[in-house]
Amino acid sequence: xxxxxxxxxxxxxxxxxxxxxxxxxxxxxxxxxxxxxxxxxxxxxxxxxxxxxxxxxxxxxxxxxxxxxxxxxxxxxxxxxxxxxxxxxxxxxxxxxxxxxxxxxxxxxxxxxxxx
Numbered sequence: 646x647x648x649x650x651x652x653x654x655x656x657x658x659x660x661x662x663x664x665x666x667x668x669x670x671x672x673x674x675x676x677x678x679x680x681x682x683x684x685x686x687x688x689x690x691x692x693x694x695x696x697x698x699x700x701x702x703x704x705x706x707x708x709x710x711x712x713x714x715x716x717x718x719x720x721x722x723x724x725x726x727x728x729x730x731x732x733x734x735x736x737x738x739x740x741x742x743x744x745x746x747x748x749x750x751x752x753x754x755x756x757x758x759x760x761x
Contacts, residue, residue: 688727695723705729 688706689696695714701707706729714724744757 692727693723694727698724 698708708727710724739759747754
């Protein structure tokens with residue numbers, strides 16, 4: 646058994662015992678992913694957000710800005726909303742980053758690229 650796999654299974658089984666419930670699809674969890682319940686509980690520190698942001702939900706994180714935080718011409722990152730439906734990317738290279746808009750409701754697939 647690989648070391649990483651062993652550690653992952655050990656952590657998942659400990660977590661399962663801690664919450665007294667099975668972790669559904671725990672075997673499919675990404676390497677290095679920290680379950681939300683074990684993440685830093687301070688979203689302002691974790692995401693570098695303004696302390697006046699409003700937390701709507703913490704599992705997954707949903708945080709929005711109060712209207713007065715949106716007075717700038719360009720919204721600063723510290724006041725940008727968070728709608729987290731999955732893992733948070735840790736390292737993004739803006740020189741190679743792309744966003745593809747596709748799916749069953751999309752008439753024309755589009756890929757956006759970063760231009761400096």
